[in-house]
Amino acid sequence: MRVETKRQPLPPRERLQQVFDIQDLTAIYGSKPALKDVSMGVYRNLVTAVIGPSGCGKSTFIRCLNRMNDLVPGFRQTGTIRYHGQDIAAKDVDPVAVRRTIGMVFQRPNPFPKSIFDNVAWGLRVLGMKDNLPERVERALTQAALWDEVKDRLKASALSLSGGQQQRLCIARAIAVEPDVVLMDEPASALDPIATQAIELLLHELKSEYSFVIVTHNMQQAARVADMTAFFSISRGEEGDRWGELIEYDSTEKIFTAPSDKRTEDYVTGRFG
Amino acid sequence: MSAADVSALQRPNDRLRRRRVVNRGMELLAWLAGALGVAILGVVVWSVAKRGASELNLDLLTKAPVPFAIGNVKQGLANAFVGSLVLVGLATAMALPFGILVAIYVNEFAPRAVRNGVGLVLDVLNGVPGIVVGIFVFGLVVVSHGQSAYAGAIALAVLMLPLVARATIEVLALVPNTLREASLALGVPRWRTTLGIVLPQTVGGIVTGTMLAVARVAGETAPLLFTCSLAGTSIDSNPGHALQTIPVAIFELSESADPADHARAWAAALVLLLFILFSSLTARWLAARSRRKLGRAT
Amino acid sequence: MSTLDATGEAARRPFPGRRVRTGDVLLQGVAGLAALGAVVLLGLIAYKIVDGARLSLSTFGLGFLTHVGWDPVHSRFGAGGFLFGTAVTSIGALLLATPLALGIALFLTELAPRWIRGPVTALVETLAAIPSVVIGLWGILVLGPVLHDHVMPALHSTLGFIPLFGPSTTGSTIFTAILVLTIMILPIVSSISRELFVGVPPELKEAALGLGTTRWEMVRGVVLPYTRGGVAAAMILGLGRAVGEAIAVAQVSGAFNNGISWNLFSSGNTLAAQIALEYQSAETNLDVSSLFYLGLILLVFSLVVNLLARVVVRRGARRQGVLAR
Numbered sequence: 001m002r003v004e005t006k007r008q009p010l011p012p013r014e015r016l017q018q019v020f021d022i023q024d025l026t027a028i029y030g031s032k033p034a035l036k037d038v039s040m041g042v043y044r045n046l047v048t049a050v051i052g053p054s055g056c057g058k059s060t061f062i063r064c065l066n067r068m069n070d071l072v073p074g075f076r077q078t079g080t081i082r083y084h085g086q087d088i089a090a091k092d093v094d095p096v097a098v099r100r101t102i103g104m105v106f107q108r109p110n111p112f113p114k115s116i117f118d119n120v121a122w123g124l125r126v127l128g129m130k131d132n133l134p135e136r137v138e139r140a141l142t143q144a145a146l147w148d149e150v151k152d153r154l155k156a157s158a159l160s161l162s163g164g165q166q167q168r169l170c171i172a173r174a175i176a177v178e179p180d181v182v183l184m185d186e187p188a189s190a191l192d193p194i195a196t197q198a199i200e201l202l203l204h205e206l207k208s209e210y211s212f213v214i215v216t217h218n219m220q221q222a223a224r225v226a227d228m229t230a231f232f233s234i235s236r237g238e239e240g241d242r243w244g245e246l247i248e249y250d251s252t253e254k255i256f257t258a259p260s261d262k263r264t265e266d267y268v269t270g271r272f273g
Numbered sequence: 274m275s276a277a278d279v280s281a282l283q284r285p286n287d288r289l290r291r292r293r294v295v296n297r298g299m300e301l302l303a304w305l306a307g308a309l310g311v312a313i314l315g316v317v318v319w320s321v322a323k324r325g326a327s328e329l330n331l332d333l334l335t336k337a338p339v340p341f342a343i344g345n346v347k348q349g350l351a352n353a354f355v356g357s358l359v360l361v362g363l364a365t366a367m368a369l370p371f372g373i374l375v376a377i378y379v380n381e382f383a384p385r386a387v388r389n390g391v392g393l394v395l396d397v398l399n400g401v402p403g404i405v406v407g408i409f410v411f412g413l414v415v416v417s418h419g420q421s422a423y424a425g426a427i428a429l430a431v432l433m434l435p436l437v438a439r440a441t442i443e444v445l446a447l448v449p450n451t452l453r454e455a456s457l458a459l460g461v462p463r464w465r466t467t468l469g470i471v472l473p474q475t476v477g478g479i480v481t482g483t484m485l486a487v488a489r490v491a492g493e494t495a496p497l498l499f500t501c502s503l504a505g506t507s508i509d510s511n512p513g514h515a516l517q518t519i520p521v522a523i524f525e526l527s528e529s530a531d532p533a534d535h536a537r538a539w540a541a542a543l544v545l546l547l548f549i550l551f552s553s554l555t556a557r558w559l560a561a562r563s564r565r566k567l568g569r570a571t
Numbered sequence: 572m573s574t575l576d577a578t579g580e581a582a583r584r585p586f587p588g589r590r591v592r593t594g595d596v597l598l599q600g601v602a603g604l605a606a607l608g609a610v611v612l613l614g615l616i617a618y619k620i621v622d623g624a625r626l627s628l629s630t631f632g633l634g635f636l637t638h639v640g641w642d643p644v645h646s647r648f649g650a651g652g653f654l655f656g657t658a659v660t661s662i663g664a665l666l667l668a669t670p671l672a673l674g675i676a677l678f679l680t681e682l683a684p685r686w687i688r689g690p691v692t693a694l695v696e697t698l699a700a701i702p703s704v705v706i707g708l709w710g711i712l713v714l715g716p717v718l719h720d721h722v723m724p725a726l727h728s729t730l731g732f733i734p735l736f737g738p739s740t741t742g743s744t745i746f747t748a749i750l751v752l753t754i755m756i757l758p759i760v761s762s763i764s765r766e767l768f769v770g771v772p773p774e775l776k777e778a779a780l781g782l783g784t785t786r787w788e789m790v791r792g793v794v795l796p797y798t799r800g801g802v803a804a805a806m807i808l809g810l811g812r813a814v815g816e817a818i819a820v821a822q823v824s825g826a827f828n829n830g831i832s833w834n835l836f837s838s839g840n841t842l843a844a845q846i847a848l849e850y851q852s853a854e855t856n857l858d859v860s861s862l863f864y865l866g867l868i869l870l871v872f873s874l875v876v877n878l879l880a881r882v883v884v885r886r887g888a889r890r891q892g893v894l895a896r
């Protein structure tokens with residue numbers, strides 16, 4: 001199986017600006033390593049996809065990028081993650097400030113049990129972006145391609161929206177506070193094809209303003225939306241222990257048409273056991 | 274946001290600093306609340322232990338009180354201990370089968386609407402203040418037959434009933450339906466399935482619930498004031514008589530002006546507290562254990 | 572049981588007609604009677620209390636509720652003073668207990684290191700197991716004197732311009748009763764709140780934190796709104812407990828004060844405590860009947876509290892139900 005990709009060609013590497021520089025990232029839950037020695041860079045104004053089999057540490061990886069894993073008891077990580085040169089895992093870095101700059105959209109739509117308007121406005125209020133609140137909300141909803149569908153019922157509960165609309169609301173909520181990077185953990189896995197397409201279009205529209213890292217199970221999706229693709233897989237030790245590893249990281253074109261690793265090829269061609 | 278803002282991660286602006294201070298303050302308050310909650314328990318238990326321990330001796334448990342004692346007469350509260358045993362025993366004997374039957378009906382037979390209705394009644398019963406239960410039994414029994422351990426036990430049983438029934442309903446609901454179906458599929462009739470297969474699964478939970486209920490009513494004073502408080506000082510176990518009980522004795526002694534009475538009140542409170550803490554902790558432990566076991570089974 | 576005669580009737584009809592099993596009927600009947608018994612019991616309680624209060628009801632009517640004073644000599648009774656005392660003590664206790672209980676619940680769900688959560692939860696809930704008579708004993712002999720010697724004079728000298736903090740003459744006061752009731756309802760409100768907070772979907776909390784909010788902002792924006800209905804119900808149940816508590820209040824409130832005083836540092840009395848205190852001294856029929864009248868007020872209140880808590884919980888559940896779907 002070959003997947004057609006329809007993207008503009010990538011600018012040359014030296015013209016790309018690095019957002020994240022990740023070196024030897026190892027992530028451990030309790031005593032069980034979930035991810036070992038990941039090194040890669042994430043570039044500005046691109047969509048970077050993370051693909052790989054279930055349990056290979058994709059979620060763990062992107063949750064490291066905005067210190068969401070701090071909330072998991074027993075979690076530890078080693079290695080460095082530099083964001084524009086600064087180590088975000090450093091002791092003196094406030095995870096609240098990190099998450100404020102690096103937003104996240106989750107696998108399952110998780111709107112707050114508030115009105116549609118307040119879902120977007122809550123973060124703005126808390127973060128002190130209270131000037132032009134209605135305009136900001138409208139802009140975020142428009143960017144998330146939801147405005148036309150909800151503009152007449154902003155006061156309605158967010159829970160009255162369909163799943164796809166809820167997920168776009170969550171995206172609006174995340175981009176309303178003007179983050180630099182948006183992390184998305186399988187944002188379309190609970191959605192139907194039409195809603196999925198809406199979200200993919202939206203990534204194309206928005207990547208001139210933001211940088212995206214998107215985890216996906218769906219290879220066609222990665223091929224359609226991503227400029228760069230990282231393939232993670234599960235490695236096994238001698239004692240039956242298993243952990244996730246970065247196998248190959250390159251332009252999406254390369255990963256899907258001429259992967260250099262056999263495991264990547266097996267996976268993208270669907271021969272993966 | 275541009276790359277220049279990276280420094281914000283380390284040197285937060287005023288607003289973020291303020292938000293962080295508020296957050297810290299609130300976290301501190303929550304820590305203090307947690308500490309205070311534990312401290313209150315510590316202070317109360319410590320007060321009772323310190324004052325009660327010095328007076329706690331064999332005489333307290335074996336000797337009856339001496340009315341109008343002059344000088345250093347050895348006296349105890351044996352009558353109250355015996356009375357409490359009789360009352361709580363009688364109350365359990367009444368409430369336990371009653372409560373289990375109610376639970377069986379609610380969980381195994383009742384249609385949904387009836388189930389909710391009985392559940393509501395149990396909740397309301399559970400919410401009736403002890404003192405009101407006391408005057409209810411006063412009107413029901415005492416007015417015509419006078420105070421007695423029976424009357425007191427009825428009042429305690431009214432308080433126990435919703436506790437036992439609720440606890441039993443909860444464990445019955447945990448019994449997997451596959452078990453009932455397995456038995457019914459063998460052609461075993463409903464009643465044998467319920468009594469022979471389902472109920473034995475819940476013995477642990479019922480014991481736990483009953484222990485908690487006993488721990489609760491053993492310390493109840495209010496329902497006894499009007500039903501079983503005008504007792505003599507001799508050691509007596511005839512449930513036809515009004516018997517002295519530990520909580521009522523503590524109540525009366527605490528109202529006294531004599532420090533010697535206070536001392537005995539502390540000692541009795543310590544015994545009561547030890548009993549209650551022991552049974553509720555055991556019950557908790559049993560509950561955790563049987564929940565683990567049931568959890569494995571399903 | 573049928574015989575194993577396979578040749579005759581049984582062979583043609585392998586399933587005999589539906590038959591009524593005595594065991595089934597018996598068990599269902601007995602259990603059903605028990606359930607009916609519980610319902611009847613509640614009705615009987617209501618009937619007996621109303622019956623007992625009949626004399627007082629016909630003598631004083633609704634005026635009983637507003638008359639202040641309890642005068643056995645002239646046979647003039649009223650619940651006014653006790654209603655006032657009940658309202659002040661239980662609302663005071665609720666005002667103190669609620670923030671403390673919410674703090675404990677937040678501590679246990681959001682802040683405490685994992686290994687102390689279990690033990691601290693158990694300890695706080697153990698507080699609920701201590702009998703009221705023991706808390707009352709501690710209140711009258713330990714807490715009261717401390718309050719009288721240190722706390723009340725300090726509050727009076729600093730906040731004395733507020734009539735609530737007047738001069739104190741004894742350790743057995745409305746204030747003492749408020750503190751004792753606070754201790755008694757604290758574990759109820761905190762354990763229900765803790766369970767509610769545990770039930771807040773982690774996705775919602777992560778969504779809030781993912782925006783770059785602090786833990787407190789997340790609690791205010793997500794946890795508290797999400798559990799609002801349940802917390803209100805917990806408060807209502809706590810209020811019910813405080814209103815119905817007779818013994819501890821009878822021990823520490825100074826009692827035998829049937830009037831109305833805004834000074835928290837003076838003695839007072841509540842509906843439930845008044846009934847408890849009269850257990851030996853009720854002489855005449857009207858006297859006893861008036862105690863039943865007080866009991867009737869308590870009974871009605873406890874009914875209202877329970878139904879109200881249910882309604883509030885159901886409303887909250889409906890709101891969250893939408894969320895689940």
Ligand SMILES: Nc1ncnc2c1ncn2[C@@H]1O[C@H](COP(=O)(O)OP(=O)(O)OP(=O)(O)O)[C@@H](O)[C@H]1O
Pocket residue numbers: 029034053054055056057058059060061072217244
């Ligand atoms: N909170 C946690 N505590 C302990 N182990 C965890 C936790 N979260 C994930 N893991 C483990 O870490 C490994 C990687 O999990 P992760 O969720 O990152 O995989 P994933 O690639 O996102 O999988 P999926 O495609 O199924 O979402 C798994 O073995 C998982 O069991």
Ligand SMILES: [Mg+2]
Pocket residue numbers: 058059060185
């Ligand atoms: Mg995942």
